[in-house]
Amino acid sequence: MVISELASQLDRKDEQPNIELARRLVNEKDYAGVKEVIENLSNKNKKIQSDCIKVVYEVGEMEPEMISNYALIFIDLLNSRNNRLVWGSMSALSTIASEASEVLMNHVQEIISAMKTGSVITVDKGVMTLAKLASVNEMNNERIFPVLIQHLETCRVKEIPQHAESTLIAVTEHNKEHFITTLKQRAQYMTAPQYKRIKKIYKSLNVE
Structure with a gap:
């Protein structure tokens, strides 16, 4: 029983047991264990739900392919009343956007909608998810890049x-100018540390 290794089941307040479980599942290529964790995202116990979504996106960070088949479950959870599951699912989606791009593109509007109403982390991970999808091919880019801009x-x-x-x-040669123009328009409102990070972006794109 993988569930017995979750933080809440060990009466722990920290996330370390969940991280260790994720690492073990990846190291042992334990697909059955991952499936059990996924199934318990709908457990009646919210602590178990929270632990499981943590395990899921930690696995995704290390080995996206182990959770990519569950993309539709994560998309459904973007509508959950449990905010931990919402931003956790967006975190999971951000790890599998390249592997499951076709599935995610079919539900891209749901991802965008979740960003509009979601928490800071939901938005952060949503931007990452959309950017990864946009980087997969030109067709994706044409659809998503305007949303990012x-x-x-x-x-x-x-x-x-x-x-x-x-x-x-x-960012591609085709859309680079639009991206830079957008940043320059907003640069005047930034603090010095914020603008320093933007200048690094310019440098990476060979822009003055």
């Missing part, structure tokens, strides 16, 4: 550096 135009100034850094993988 609109986000950079309207998000809070303090979020721009991080979200611009996430978006960078979706």
Whole structure:
């Protein structure tokens, strides 16, 4: 029983047991264990739900392929009333966006909608998910990049550096100018440390 190794079941307040469980599942290529964790995302015990979603996206960080078949479950959980499951599922999606891009593209509007109403982490991981999807191919990029640009135009100034850094993988020769123009329009409102991060982005794109 994988569930017996969860933090809440060990009466632990920290996440270390969940991280260790994720590491073990990956090291042992324990697909049955991952399946058990996924099934318990709908456990009646919210502590078990929270532990399981932590294990899921930790596995995704290490070995995305082990959770990529469960993409539709994570998309469904974006509508959960449990905020921990919402941002945890978006975190999981951000780890498998390249592996499960076709499935995610069929539900991209749900990802965008979750970002509009979600917590800070949901938005952060949502931007990362969209950027990864946009980097997969030109068709994805044409659909998603305008959404990323609109986000950079309207998000809070303090979020721009991080979200611009996430978006960078979706920047191409075709859309680079639009990206840079958007950042320059908002640069005047940034603090010195924020603008320093933007300048690093310019440098990576060979822009003055």
